[in-house]
Amino acid sequence: MIEVRDLVYEYPSVRxxxxxxxxxRPQTITALVGPNGAGKTTFLRCLAALEPPYSGTVTIDGLxxxxxxxxxxxxxxxxxxxxxxxxxxxxxxxxxxxxxxxGIAAAMVAGAVEKAAGRVALMDRLEAxxxxxxxxxxxxxxxxxxxxxxxxxxxxxxxxxxxxxQARRDLSTLLVTLKDGGMTLVVSSxxxxxxxxxxxxxxxxxxxxxxxxxxxxxxxxxxxxYMLEIATARSDLREFLAGRAGVDVIEADQHHAxxxxxxxxxxRARLIRDLLASGFEVSSFGESTKALEDAYFKQVGQxx
Amino acid sequence: xxxxxxxxxxxxxxxxxxxxMALVLALIFFAAALTDGMVSGPGEAARWLxxxxxxxxxxxxxxxxxxxxxxxxxxxxxRLSSLGAGTMTWGKLFGSTVFNWFGGAICLAVIxxxxxxxxxxxxxxxxxxxxxxIGVIAQAAALLVSLVAAGRRQAHSQFEVFLYQAxxxxxxxxxxxVWATADPAGSILARTAPTDFTVxxxxxxxxxxxxxxxxxxxxxxxxxxxxxxxxxxxxxRNGPFxxxxxxxxxxxxxxxxxxxxxxxxxxxHLDAVARRLLLGDTTFAVIAYLMVFLEPKxxxxxxxxxxxxxxxxxxxxxxxxxxxMTSYLFALALGxxxxxxxxxxxxxxxxxGAMLGFFSRDVAIVVLANMMSRRKSGxxxxxxxxxxxxxxxxxxxxxxxxxxxxxxxxxxxxDPVWLSPLLAWSEAVLAAVLAFGSLALPEERAKTQAASGxx
Numbered sequence: 001m002i003e004v005r006d007l008v009y010e011y012p013s014v015r016x017x018x019x020x021x022x023x024x025r026p027q028t029i030t031a032l033v034g035p036n037g038a039g040k041t042t043f044l045r046c047l048a049a050l051e052p053p054y055s056g057t058v059t060i061d062g063l064x065x066x067x068x069x070x071x072x073x074x075x076x077x078x079x080x081x082x083x084x085x086x087x088x089x090x091x092x093x094x095x096x097x098x099x100x101x102x103g104i105a106a107a108m109v110a111g112a113v114e115k116a117a118g119r120v121a122l123m124d125r126l127e128a129x130x131x132x133x134x135x136x137x138x139x140x141x142x143x144x145x146x147x148x149x150x151x152x153x154x155x156x157x158x159x160x161x162x163x164x165x166q167a168r169r170d171l172s173t174l175l176v177t178l179k180d181g182g183m184t185l186v187v188s189s190x191x192x193x194x195x196x197x198x199x200x201x202x203x204x205x206x207x208x209x210x211x212x213x214x215x216x217x218x219x220x221x222x223x224x225x226y227m228l229e230i231a232t233a234r235s236d237l238r239e240f241l242a243g244r245a246g247v248d249v250i251e252a253d254q255h256h257a258x259x260x261x262x263x264x265x266x267x268r269a270r271l272i273r274d275l276l277a278s279g280f281e282v283s284s285f286g287e288s289t290k291a292l293e294d295a296y297f298k299q300v301g302q303x304x
Numbered sequence: 305x306x307x308x309x310x311x312x313x314x315x316x317x318x319x320x321x322x323x324x325m326a327l328v329l330a331l332i333f334f335a336a337a338l339t340d341g342m343v344s345g346p347g348e349a350a351r352w353l354x355x356x357x358x359x360x361x362x363x364x365x366x367x368x369x370x371x372x373x374x375x376x377x378x379x380x381x382x383r384l385s386s387l388g389a390g391t392m393t394w395g396k397l398f399g400s401t402v403f404n405w406f407g408g409a410i411c412l413a414v415i416x417x418x419x420x421x422x423x424x425x426x427x428x429x430x431x432x433x434x435x436x437x438i439g440v441i442a443q444a445a446a447l448l449v450s451l452v453a454a455g456r457r458q459a460h461s462q463f464e465v466f467l468y469q470a471x472x473x474x475x476x477x478x479x480x481x482v483w484a485t486a487d488p489a490g491s492i493l494a495r496t497a498p499t500d501f502t503v504x505x506x507x508x509x510x511x512x513x514x515x516x517x518x519x520x521x522x523x524x525x526x527x528x529x530x531x532x533x534x535x536x537x538x539x540x541r542n543g544p545f546x547x548x549x550x551x552x553x554x555x556x557x558x559x560x561x562x563x564x565x566x567x568x569x570x571x572x573h574l575d576a577v578a579r580r581l582l583l584g585d586t587t588f589a590v591i592a593y594l595m596v597f598l599e600p601k602x603x604x605x606x607x608x609x610x611x612x613x614x615x616x617x618x619x620x621x622x623x624x625x626x627x628x629m630t631s632y633l634f635a636l637a638l639g640x641x642x643x644x645x646x647x648x649x650x651x652x653x654x655x656x657g658a659m660l661g662f663f664s665r666d667v668a669i670v671v672l673a674n675m676m677s678r679r680k681s682g683x684x685x686x687x688x689x690x691x692x693x694x695x696x697x698x699x700x701x702x703x704x705x706x707x708x709x710x711x712x713x714x715x716x717x718x719d720p721v722w723l724s725p726l727l728a729w730s731e732a733v734l735a736a737v738l739a740f741g742s743l744a745l746p747e748e749r750a751k752t753q754a755a756s757g758x759x
Contacts, residue, residue, distance in 0.1 A: 010604065049539060050380060054604045066608075069539035073384045084377035088315055100307035103386035145381065 001026035001153065001184045002047065006056035009042050016042040018208040019056070024186065024201070029179050031199035032188040033296060038205045040188045041081060044155050047186065048078040060153055074103065077146035081157040081188075087131025091122055091141055094130050095148055102149035116148040119174055135162040143171070147178065154178060154185045160194045172197040192296055204296060225250065226268075228257045228275075229284035240278060244271060258288060308387060308395025309402075316403040325407045329353065333414060347418025350411040355476075358408035358439040362401045363472030366443035367450045367465050369400035370537070374454060389535040393447075397530065401443050408439060430516060437519045438479045444526040446472025449598075451533035456600045475526070483515060505560040506576075518557075525550060544622040544630065551634050554591070555584040574652075581642040588635035589663050595628035596667050597683055601674035606743055632667055636660065651717065654725050658715035661728025666690055668735035675742035 002024035009017040016039045024030050032040050045051045046058055049069035058065040060072050086094055095113040104112050117123050120140035125133065130141060139162055147154065156175075160168050175198045179185055189195050195202075204211035230237065233254035241249050241257055246267060250258040261268065268285075275282050336349035373379040382392070398405065412435055419428040449471040453464060502511045528550075532542050559580035565571050571579060605624065612621035639660040646652045669689055674682030698713045711718045711727060718724040 048380075048384065050383065052539075052604055052608070054607065073539070074386055076384070078380065078384055080377065080380055082377050083381070084373075086311070086315070086378065089311070093311075093314055097307055097311045098381075100310070101382070101385035101387050 001061060002186070003059045004047075004056070005058075007043075007046060007058060008054045008056050009039075009046055009051060010054045015054075016208055017046070017053075020205075020208075020210055021056075022203060022210060024184060026184050027179055027182060028201055029175060029185040029187060029199045031192075031195040031202040032186055032205065033190060033192060033195065033202060034205035034211075036190060039208045040190075040205050041157055043205060044078070044080075044157050044186065044188055047153075048076060048155055049073060050078075075151060076153040076155060077149070077151035078155045079142055079146045079157060079159055081161070083142050085130040085138060085141060085145075088129065090127050090129050091117065091133075092126040094141060095144055098145040099148045104149055112148050112150075116144040119147065119177075120144045121170060136164055136167045139163055140167070143174070150181075150183075152183060154183050155188075156185065157188045158190075159187060160189065160191070168194055169197075202296065223248075223260045224263055225288040226259050226261055227284070227286060227288045228259065228282065230255060230275075231281040231283040234280060237280065240275075240280070244274065247271065306387075306391050306395045306399075307385075308382075308392055309399040312395065312399025312402055316399070317406065321403060322406060325403070326410060329407060329410050345418070346414050347422075350414035350418070354408055354411040354415060354435060354439075357411065358401075358404050358435075359442045359476045360473065362404035362408070362439060362443045363446040363469045363476070364465070365400045365404060366397060366472060367446040367468035369396040369447055369450070370454050371450050371465055371468065379454075383538055389531050389538055389540060392538065393527070393531045393534045397444060397447050397527075405439070408435075412436075430512065433516060434483055434519065437523050438476055438483075441479055441519070441523045441526050442472040442476035444472075444523070444530050445475035448526060448529045448533060451530065451537060452598050455533065455536055456598075479519060479522075483519070503561075503563040506563070521553075525553070541623050544625055547627055547630055551588065551591070551631060554587055555634065555638070558587040559584040573649075578642060578645045581638055581645055585635055585638040585642055588631050588638060592628050592631035592635055592663070592667060595626070595631055596670045597686075599626050599628055601671055601682060603675065603743060610743075628667065632664075635663065650721055654718070654721045655715050657725030658728040661725055661730075661732045662714060664732035665728065665735045668732060668739045669693075672735055672739035672742055675739060 002022075004020055004022050007017050007020040008015065020043065032043065034040055042051065046053055046065065047060065049058075049060075049065035049072040052066055061075055063071050063075075065072055086097070089097070092113060095116055096109055099109045099112045099116075100106070113126075114123065117126060120143055122137065122140055122144060125137065130138065133141060139159070143156070143159060146156075160171055163171060172194075175185055175187070179198075187195060187199065228237075228241075234240075235254055237254060237257055238249055238252035241247050241252065241259055246262050248260045250260065252258070261271065272282060272285055332349055332353065333346040336346045370379065373382060385392075387395070412432065415435065416428045416432055419431050446468050450465070450468040453468060500511055501508050502514045503509075504514065528546060532546060535542055562576055562579040562583060565574075565579045565583065571582070574582065605626075609621060609624045612618075612624060639656060642656055643653055646656060670683070670686040673686035673689060676682070677685055693713055698710055701707070701709050701713070708718075710716055711724050712731075715728065716724055
């Protein structure tokens with residue numbers, strides 16, 4: 001869906017991207033992480049065909065950003081890290097303008113507006129002025145603006161900034177729903193915890209380069225990571241798990257094991273039953289929530 | 305309806321604002337009708353108010369149409385929209401100023417009623433076209449300059465907005481002054497005697513008709529300029545033909561006023577063809593100077609352009625030529641034609657040759673200064689260098705009584721006669737080599753670093 005080859009981008013005083021190449025598969029959510037000033041925003045703007053590369057190519061859905069920027073614009077939604085809203089307009093008009101300016105036929109606009117507002121839980125605020133919304137609600141409205149035309153590619157720069165925990169959870173759910181609906185998402189953030197819930201792949205940008213040279217698969221929706229803990233040490237823990245069908249051991253010691261396993265609940269129950277039956281005193285078994293963080297520090301550590 | 309225009313209607317044309325505008329204007333006209341103060345009657349009050357609301361205030365709003373979006377961080381969203389450049393341009397131009405046009409329409413109704421009563425329907429119609437044109441051309445000029453500035457990523461501060469507004473006001477003042485020479489209503493504000501005829505390309509034409517047509521054509525060109533600049537903002541490419549068409553038009557238009565030069569003592573010995581070539585050439589040179597400062601000197605774009613020429617991809621390459629480049633080539637071509645025409649005048653030939661050389665040097669210096677600057681101060685550096693070359697250094701040389709050395713700095717009679725053009729072109733070549741070098745070297749350095757793995 002997104003193909004980047006040897007992308008170089010220069011500002012007058014600095015080379016922000018120094019030869020980035022990667023491939024992003026369709027219908028995935030890719031996390032774009034890295035320290036402040038690493039080049040994340042520049043990279044997203046190049047993907048959005050808003051900045052022409054100094055050299056190299058970016059193709060989205062088979063279209064080159066230099067040759068067909070307008071065709072790419074029609075296929076994507078982009079939420080910058082610092083965005084603005086038309087504060088004097090109410091939510092309905094903000095979304096109506098977004099829908100109409102994105103080419104939605106007049107007869108379809110009302111439906112598109114309500115669908116977008118519903119997705120970000122703003123249906124009860126349609127008549128409120130954008131300038132009167134709280135920071136979290138403004139963030140939701142900004143997201144609704146960029147999804148109102150159902151883009152094929154969605155680029156979000158720090159989308160969860162300023163959201164409360166509930167709104168962050170709602171955002172995670174929304175992004176997964178959009179992905180399941182066919183969208184390809186790239187989400188930039190420097191807060192790993194907020195990406196953990198929905199990203200399956202990660203790109204680490206540091207000093208204008210991709211650490212490790214490619215996207216890292218951090219989470220498989222079909223085969224999540226699970227952390228197993230047993231109360232009494234057993235030296236054969238790794239061996240036992242490796243021998244079970246459908247289990248891949250990532251790392252293990254006498255007390256813990258990090259494995260990937262099918263998401264099927266019955267299969268998980270069977271595994272736990274087998275562990276107990278074989279005398280392993282299972283004290284904890286749950287989905288690992290630090291996959292992204294682990295992968296990040298592993299890569300950054302390698303890079304350093 | 306155009307979504308951009310619709311959005312502006314929502315923001316600008318609220319019933320409350322419309323009521324207040326109508327009320328205030330009605331009170332002013334009523335007061336003007338009753339009192340014999342600064343203005344004589346509602347008609348004159350309406351003219352002043354029209355200029356204030358549509359030209360002064362309207363140019364402010366037009367200048368902010370795009371700059372305001374950039375400042376409010378909504379511009380990227382608009383650039384990603386599906387709206388075409390034409391739709392976006394007229395939505396912004398007439399949307400951002402719709403409230404001004406509402407007030408202007410009320411004033412215009414009073415102006416036309418006044419003119420109809422005093423001069424008849426013909427004059428009223430001509431004045432209607434003039435008033436609408438001056439409003440559109442002023443607002444479009446402000447929008448155009450703000451769009452050019454947006455392309456240079458400088459469109460942020462209030463002072464800059466004022467500069468874009470000033471460009472619109474400048475266009476309005478130019479239109480006003482030219483129109484004042486043939487105003488059928490008697491040049492009400494300028495109080496100058498109207499001119500009945502204009503001589504153009506040797507033809508004696510009715511001044512009113514000529515100026516009215518000129519005004520309409522220049523308004524159209526300004527709007528075309530806005531659309532083309534908007535296309536660039538929306539990441540669309542402009543073909544070369546519209547700009548070439550403009551250059552040909554403006555060259556022919558200005559060259560037609562050669563009769564104006566016939567009274568000049570220094571140029572009286574030139575024949576009509578040489579005078580026309582000189583006028584056309586000067587026009588192209590002025591446009592080239594203006595454009596080389598206005599347009600972004602983007603290393604990425606120049607690199608891409610060089611690569612398109614290297615691959616003989618002429619369609620892309622010609623489409624990628626900036627305005628200053630084609631204007632420069634036109635000035636050079638017409639200058640060469642002028643040199644041929646002046647074959648029997650060696651001193652004139654040398655002066656024109658030197659002028660072309662210094663002109664080429666100056667353009668190269670602007671590009672060079674921008675390539676060498678690591679920040680966005682390249683144009684200021686270029687102005688400083690040119691100021692030194694044309695003012696400071698000549699003043700020092702003159703102060704030291706080396707006046708013959710002034711030939712190094714600007715076109716000047718020299719002995720031998722070819723020395724002046726030779727020096728001018730030597731400086732031009734040097735500046736051009738340095739400009740190309742500063743464009744190419746960082747790329748070579750980056751390639752070397754990439755090959756050696758140096759960060």
